[in-house]
Amino acid sequence: MKVLVEENAGVRKVILNRPKKLNSLTYEMIVEMLKKFKVYENDPMVKLVILKGNGRAFSAGGDVLAVYNFTTAGHWSFAASFYRKQLTLDYLLATYKKPLVSILNGIVMGGGAGLSMHSRFRIVTENTLFAMPEASIGLFPDVGASHFLSRLPGFFGEYLGLTGARLVGTEMLACGLATHFILAKDLVSLENALRVVGSLDVSDISTISDIIVRFVHKVHIKQDSAYSRLDIINECFSRETVEEILLSLENFSANREEKWIIKAINYMKSASPTSLKLSLRSIRKGRIQKLEQCLIHEFNVFCHILRRTVNDDFFEGSRSMLVDKNKNPQWQPSKLELVTEEMLTKCFDKVDDDDWESLQLPAKSNQSFILESKL
Incomplete structure (x- = not known):
């Protein structure tokens, strides 16, 4: 079974x-x-749902190869159907009526972030590793990322979306992607304690x-963390275009030997130029939209x-x-300046196809939770 379920009194565990x-x-x-999740939401006996993953990952994302x-x-329509179902699930969890605890003890990327980032409780550990590296394969940060990235402090969301930067658990807690940091060795005790609910x-x-x-472990962010350089990130990633952001990073790099800046520049130069521009427009658009619109x-x-x-x-x-x-992907267009505004606008318009339908989400009150820094 690819999805396991454990039931204990009024607590349900859904395990990837x-x-x-x-x-x-x-x-x-x-x-x-x-x-x-639909059954549990409507079952009065269920008081709490825990979402977790087996192995060294919560979820590394959707099955891109499939x-x-x-x-x-x-069969492009199958992929569209897959994605429609995935976004419907993400929206269900973001507006869930029952308390939802996501335990992110390992890798959480792409679709895994979509499942978990709007949970009321988002628990990370020393094993957690987060990233949204979609632009490296010609995609863009999606599954609600235009909503949760755009609500991070300053322009940190643009930084994550445009550079595929990896965050550890302490950094996720600091920027607000996580609500609690707990040592992995204490997770079983935590889950047992939650049975009382x-x-x-x-x-x-x-x-x-x-x-x-009761299980929270006090942590401090490392000095070489990119999040501790939020002033520089805000200076660079607040720029209007991807070209201006990249130029600003290169100017800083000329005077500073900081690994995170070098990694950011290298990623942006190797990623799809179209994807980078779609990513920036999506996050900026998401900043003024509700989750369902995103x-x-x-x-x-x-x-x-x-x-x-x-x-x-x-x-x-x-x-x-x-x-x-x-x-060694050969992107087309190969340069940022060749990606036009007309190309980007086309991608945000509805699809001109008789068999295509826009995403329809169930009418629910939006109960997604504001992300905020915890350090």
Whole structure:
């Protein structure tokens, strides 16, 4: 079973169980979780749901290879259906009526972030590693990233989305992507302690919070962390265009020998120019949108990418990075200045296809939680 379920009194655990594939999300897993979470949300006996992953990852993202293989075989509509289901699940969890605790003990990227970043409780450990590296394969930070990245302090969200930068658990806590830091060795004790919630008459948020706080481990962010350079990040990533952001980073790099700046520049120079520009526009657009609006515009962009509306970058990036693994994708256009505003605008418009439908999300009150720095 790729999704396991444990039931104990009023507590339910949903466990991603594809450890050899870093719990990358298949269509079947998405459908199964949608079914389970809907049942639990409407079951008065359920007081708390815990979401976690087996192995060394929470989830490294969606099964990109499956999307690539189906689409190159001529079935782009399957990939669109996969993504529609995935965004519907992300929205369900973001607006969930029951308390949801996501335990991120390991790798959390892409689709894994979409599942967890709007949970009320987002627990990280010393094993947690977060990133949104989509631009490296011709995609863009999606699954609600235009919402949760745009709400990070300053322009830190633009930094993460445009550079694929990796964060450890302490940095996630500092910027607000996580709510609590707990040592991995204490997670079993935490889960056992949370069983008491199942005996409550109501889903008591304060009781859950009090239990989690008992296991919190005090941490400090390292001096060489990029988050400790938020002033420089704000200076560079507040610029209007990707070209200006990159130039600003290069100017700083000329006078500073800081690894995070060098990594940022190298990533941006190797990523798809179109993806970088789509990423920036998506995050900026998301800053003034509600979550459902963010998911709808992300769905539009993803479908255009699948249909090769402006280029083949996703297919070229997937071939190079995941299939042939030569890590030398040939992007088209190959330079930032060749990616036009008209190309970007097309990707945010609705798809002109008789069989295509816009993303329709169920009417629910948005209960997604404001991200804020905890350090």
